[in-house]
């Protein structure tokens with residue numbers, strides 16, 4: 424049994440707490456998805472069984488909608504696809520991802536009577552749907568999905584009352600968990616994990632949740648736990664303490680985080696960091712030059728300028744006009760730098776885009792400088808064991824490696840590894856990537872210290888021959 428129990432967490436409703444002390448990096452519990460679907464937009468590029476991205480996937484000959492890595496993945500998924508397959512065939516097209524997810528949940532409930540195992544701590548009936556808090560517009564949208572559901576749900580299946588269907592749509596809306604691809608780079612689908620739904624939010628949480636397919640090989644289909652999440656402790660958690668995760672990125676001022684949470688999850692965050700507004704001052708920091716700070720009017724003008732510039736920057740980036748992006752970023756930084764402090768979110772956002780785009784344009788030396796500033800800011804803002812921070816350090820390490828700054832690159836790789844071993848664990852594909860990188864940078868650093876010219880000529884050869892390769896995939900130079 425997992426060391427967790429459900430308890431009443433006051434105005435937050437139900438919550439989960441631990442029944443014994445947990446240490447940093449420990450998996451509090453792991454859970455397979457009750458049901459999950461690939462996003463509509465990626466249905467041709469992502470395997471509907473293991474959710475990995477796949478070039479030229481194998482298509483289901485029946486519905487022509489589902490795609491798989493290969494027949495092994497297809498066979499593993501047949502149990503959950505069978506009824507869906509004939510329903511799609513019957514109406515001639517696949518409905519949207521939310522309708523597909525609700526239908527999969529219902530087929531699963533009918534098969535398993537709703538409770539999959541003793542480890543499941545709640546039934547789906549008891550999960551929040553927040554229907555009463557929905558705006559009339561959202562409710563209208565939900566009802567459209569419900570209509571689509573009834574067109575899709577097979578006439579010969581057990582009829583389902585509308586109230587229950589509406590409950591499931593509301594529940595999926597606020598409890599659906601976004602699934603990312605194998606390297607955590609892209610959101611590819613959405614799934615329902617009942618136990619995870621019981622874990623409440625805190626802007627400065629004691630746990631993180633990651634998708635980890637585990638160690639099974641594709642052949643081991645009986646254990647093919649395709650969509651498995653792990654709730655991992657970020658630090659020591661005492662017996663009886665509530666488990667929390669963050670539903671939103673911490674890098675928003677408390678007022679903005681509260682707004683995001685209210686809009687998507689229908690509650691007012693009263694976590695310690697929101698109440699005290701801690702770090703808000705850093706996130707809106709104004710530069711102090713020898714005791715002199717810009718006036719409120721100037722700060723407001725640069726704030727407004729930044730917001731407008733970011734819109735233009737995003738437009739140019741979407742168009743692939745990277746020279747324009749860099750030009751706009753430089754213009755923006757010229758205005759921001761004298762006014763904003765190092766941890767100001769507007770400044771960090773522009774610095775981060777500048778570094779990313781310069782890396783993309785292979786101007787790694789300049790990119791590394793900007794990346795370093797982003798990282799210094801993030802380090803002051805994020806919790807020390809945050810997965811976002813770990814991933815950011817990893818990206819900055821790659822930029823430094825490309826720039827030939829091997830000493831910094833190696834120390835950053837080690838720093839990222841120390842975080843990811845806690846947030847992702849030793850068996851996660853990203854941690855394995857980092858381990859391979861660490862071996863490489865360690866070797867290069869040794870060479871660099873022994874004989875710098877040899878190091879540089881080796882690097883030239885490696886760079887022209889093959890960019891930093893790890894686990895068969897090329898690390899994106901962002």
Ligand SMILES: [Zn+2]
Nearest residue numbers: 470473492496
């Ligand atoms: Zn697959």
Ligand SMILES: [Zn+2]
Nearest residue numbers: 483485486508
């Ligand atoms: Zn099919």
Ligand SMILES: [Zn+2]
Nearest residue numbers: 626692694697
């Ligand atoms: Zn909060």
